[in-house]
Amino acid sequence: MNPVRLSGSRLTLREVESDDQSALLAIYGDPEATRHLSFEPRTVEQVQAIVDRSIASASETPRTEYCLAVTHRGDHRLVGYARLATEPQQAATIGFALHPAEWGRGLGVETVHLLCALGFDVLGLHRIWAARSPLNEASARTLLRAGMTEDGRIRDHVFVRGAWRDSITHSILEHEWTPPDGLRAGASR
Template identity: 80%
Template sequence: MTPVHLAGPRLALREVEPEDTDDLLAIYGDPEATRHLSFEPRTREQVQAITARSIAAANASPRTEYCLAITRLGEHRLIGYARLATEPQEAATIGFALHPAEWGKGLGAETVHLLCALGFNVLGLHRIWAARSPLNEASGRTLLRAGMTEDGRIRDHVFVHGAWRDSITYSILEREWSSNGVLGIAGDHEG
């Protein structure tokens, strides 16, 4: 299996490596960075386990989960973490987190485009969806800017910070992506 490497105008997605743990901890261990995510800040041990699971998922056959490091184009350091998990019916769910220092720069929309390129162009999917916290309006704007459509609300979707929380869902279909015409994405991948 060829490792995933997708490049956009400013960002690239690559496979997670053991050396990414500290940079991932700077995101997943940060209360601000995880405020709207579906989990509370992680410990170093929990982040090491995420790194190990990400590497194991890359070697699974068949591969159903793509946990990838987000980097600046031409750089190797992880500035975010992206995930695409395939589902039955040629579908997948996506999610991502960027380091707070990278917020507000349009990198979220580019990350979504890269994940859609992986899903539609490489994996041949029909539908990709994402969910966000109702309070994370910036994420909603990002998903819409990336070409997704708001679908609705899942009530009491996740239990986080001691309470049930709804999620707002978004999706994009292959035919919408094909006619989107955004971003020239380059990459290689097999499997």
């Protein structure tokens, strides 16, 4: 299987590598970066397990999970983590997290676009969806600006920080997807 590599105007998605552990810990271990995610800050050991699972998933056949490093185009350093997990019926769920230093610059929209390019243009999916915390208005704006539609609410979807939390879902269908200029996909199924 060929490694996934997708580039937009400012970002690249690439396969996760063992050297990404400390950069991923700077995101997943940060209480602010994980405030709206479906889990509490991760430990060094938990992040190492995520890196190991991400690397292992890249060699599975068939591949059903794409855990990818988000980097600035032309820079190998991880500044975010993106995931696409396929489901039956030509669908997938996506998620991503960026280092707080990268917030507010439109990089989330480009990350979603890159995940959609992987799903629609490379994998031939019909539907891609995402779930977010109801309080995460920045994520709502990102998903809407990326072309997704807000679908609704999943009640008591995740148990995090000692309480059940709802999720708001967003989706985009293959016929709604238009790749932005400058998006180049280089991946295999």
